[in-house]
Amino acid sequence: MESVHRIRILLVDDEPHILQFLELGLRNEGFEVRSAPDGEQAVIVASNFEPHVVVLDVMMPGMDGLEVCRRLKEEGKDVAVIMLTAKDEIDDRVKGLTIGADDYMVKPFSFEELLARIQARLRNQFPSLLGEIRLGSFTIDDRKKEIAYQGEALELSPTEYKLLKLLVTKHGSVLSKSNILNIVWDYDFGGEDNIVEVYIRSLREKLGDKEHRVIRTLRGAGYRVDLL
Template sequence: MKLIKGVKILLVDDEPHILQFLEMGLVNEGYEVKTASDGIAAIETAEKFAPHVIILDVMMPELDGFEVCKRIKETSEHIAVIMLTAKDEVRDRVKGLTLGADDYLVKPFSFDELLARIGARLRNQFPDLLGEVVHGPFRIDDRRKEIIYMDAPLTLSPTEYELLKFLVLNHGIVLSKPMILDRVWSYDFGGEENIVEVYIRSLRDKLNDKEHRLIRTLRGAGYRMDLL
């Protein structure tokens, strides 16, 4: 992803050394950063700072991350929330996502992974900030609703465009059929999950991905875009 100026990130954690480390790294990447060390301060700072992304720790004094996420999403749905948790438990992840979190990271995590997660959220929720985005052989221009692959524009239906964009922007991440349906077809889609297979097959044909090296199928898990 290109270095972006003007993107605002709020860091929320009660561990000073984590705040300092992340703030230094993100400022170096070109982001505008504010910090908060507890839940109440996080909500107050979010109201004044209006961040694009909030990196939100779960375990904090005053208000925990779940409650902070819930309150922020009630008034600012457009803000992307990435939750940090020391517990690699499904119920914690499900609770955070149910309350409106857009992604999560389990401590300890690498800074490069955090950057990738932030980038994915910006590409999905604030494409106008990025304009044209390049990933491997793909160039996505969301303003023109165009995807260029290997320097050639692809002929895509609106749904194919949204599906391929979702796969590319989340490359390297396993995406389940329910997740794809929710993000591409919307939550109220009343059809069958098999529709995803039909569109994946069409994209593979248009990408000449006969050996499934680009769009990989992980049985029982979903699909993963691997950029060559």
């Protein structure tokens, strides 16, 4: 069965391009992500979604991020709040930390920095979530960078680990070669896309997947993992 320990992240920002960029990046990292374009919707989504981490912009029309943070913390929700502030708004950072924000970042920021901040909050507040994730016959231990299949640890290179983790966490979804290249090999990969086929073949050998029942090929579309 799929692990119940899915890490949930709520993104709150009134700039659509920021939400879209962060949603894509965090989903590719395996997080379950929801977004809200303003404070009022953020409170509603948080009540139903119960996020572990909220990435929250301070400056929004209507209910601002400070009020959203205050409400979340007053309701006693077990949630880590990372505030996003403008470069010169020191008062907002002080106010945010005073009302319970757990961290803050100054715009503009890199995705890698945000990811590091999220992981730091998870280690601090939700350490149990960073253990093993069980999906069907697979067990993923991101701390050890190890994947087991049917109880047996697989000997994987770093790239094989990233590829198999992607396929397993996105199980049931078809991933095209271009999507896989963008995520596993990064967007600046300049080689041939047949490198994906080479790695898929290697993974199938290590999984004993001679009949391609675990990693399926959908001709002209891409690859899909079906959990057994």
